[in-house]
Amino acid sequence: GIQVEQSPPDLILQEGANSTLRCNFSDSVNNLQWFHQNPWGQLINLFYIPSGTKQNGRLSATTVATERYSLLYISSSQTTDSGVYFCAVERDSNYQLIWGAGTKLIIKP
Amino acid sequence: DSGVTQTPKHLITATGQRVTLRCSPRSGDLSVYWYQQSLDQGLQFLIQYYNGEERAKGNILERFSAQQFPDLHSELNLSSLELGDSALYFCASSGPLAGDYSYEQYFGPGTRLTVT
Numbered sequence: 001g002i003q004v005e006q007s008p009p010d011l012i013l014q015e016g017a018n019s020t021l022r023c024n025f026s027d028s029v030n031n032l033q034w035f036h037q038n039p040w041g042q043l044i045n046l047f048y049i050p051s052g053t054k055q056n057g058r059l060s061a062t063t064v065a066t067e068r069y070s071l072l073y074i075s076s077s078q079t080t081d082s083g084v085y086f087c088a089v090e091r092d093s094n095y096q097l098i099w100g101a102g103t104k105l106i107i108k109p
Numbered sequence: 110d111s112g113v114t115q116t117p118k119h120l121i122t123a124t125g126q127r128v129t130l131r132c133s134p135r136s137g138d139l140s141v142y143w144y145q146q147s148l149d150q151g152l153q154f155l156i157q158y159y160n161g162e163e164r165a166k167g168n169i170l171e172r173f174s175a176q177q178f179p180d181l182h183s184e185l186n187l188s189s190l191e192l193g194d195s196a197l198y199f200c201a202s203s204g205p206l207a208g209d210y211s212y213e214q215y216f217g218p219g220t221r222l223t224v225t
Contacts, residue, residue, distance in 0.1 A: 033213060041197055041219055045111065048213035086152065095142070095165045096154035097214060 002027045002091050006100035013077055014108050021072040021103045023087030031090035032063055033097065034072050038083045046072070046085075077107045112136065113217035115200050121223045127188040130220045134181055134202030140164070141183040142203070142214060143175055147196035158183055190224045197221050 003026040013019055023032070034046040047054050047061040049070065054061050058078075063070040074081055084104050088097040112135035122128055134141050143155040145168075154167035158177035169175075172190075177183045187194060198221075201214040 031213075035216070041221065043199060043216040043219070045213065045215060088152070095140070095157050096167050097142075097144075097152075098154070099152040101151055 002029070002089060002098055004087060004089055004098055004100040006085075006087055006103050008103060009101065010104045010106075012106045012108065015077060015079060017077050017107075018073070018075045019077060019105065021074070021085050021087075021105075023070040023072070023089075023100055025068050025070075025087075025089050027068070027091055028065065029089040029091045031097070032070055033088050034061055034070070035086045035088065036081075036083050037086060037102070043086075074105075077105075079107045079109055081105060082107045111215040111217065113200060113202050113215050115198075115217035115220050117220060118218065119221050119223075121225065122190060123225055124190055124192060126190050126224075127186065128190065128222065130185040130187070130198055130200075130222075132183045132185070132200030132202075132217060134183070134200075135215055138202035138204050138215075139181065140203045141177055141181070142201040143169075143183070143185050144199040144201065144216075145196050146199065146219075147193075152199075155185070187222070192224050195222055195224045 005024045036044045051065040058075045060073045084102040086102045087100045114133045139160045142157045146152045155169040157165040175185045197219045199219045200217045203212045203214045
């Protein structure tokens with residue numbers, strides 16, 4: 001089956017720093033989503049981005065489908081950005097999302 | 110707020126027991142998905158329903174079952190519970206399917222199940 005790898009596994013930054021999270025996938029996908037899981041466990045949709053570039057405030061994402069990777073950019077980090085960021089993909093029209101292991105981000109004040 | 114609701118938020122029960130988790134999708138969404146997040150397995154897809162019918166099945170144990178009702182809410186039934194079933198269970202929903210591709214999935218707040 002398709003493999004989803006996220007890097008780095010852990011990231012510790014000072015407030016105000018910028019970061020880039022990466023998601024590599026082993027085959028073509030129909031759907032790619034980025035999520036933020038906050039410290040209370042809630043999964044928050046960030047981007048639905050099977051291809052192209054999107055921006056939402058301090059966050060932006062780019063998926064290069066032909067090269068099988070996606071990047072999530074976080075600028076001017078805030079402590080509320082702390083949590084785990086997941087990339088999840090869908091292929092083969094089987095509807096299920098396949099998840100990466102996540103990047104754990106800690107933003108220090 | 111994603112618009113997907115799940116009850117209960119927390120559930121503590123003993124081994125061997127049976128529990129039911131409930132999910133209401135976003136208004137207008139026909140698909141409901143169930144996912145399990147455990148410490149050792151990460152996030153895994155369990156099962157999907159579309160407009161009342163089972164559409165896709167993932168790593169769902171035989172002790173687990175689900176259904177989607179005519180009003181589109183869904184229930185996940187977990188029976189003969191074991192310690193390893195302790196996990197966060199998420200429900201997600203998405204809009205009508207176009208061809209074979211799902212749309213963006215929106216997640217509920219989850220039900221944290223603890224089996225003692």
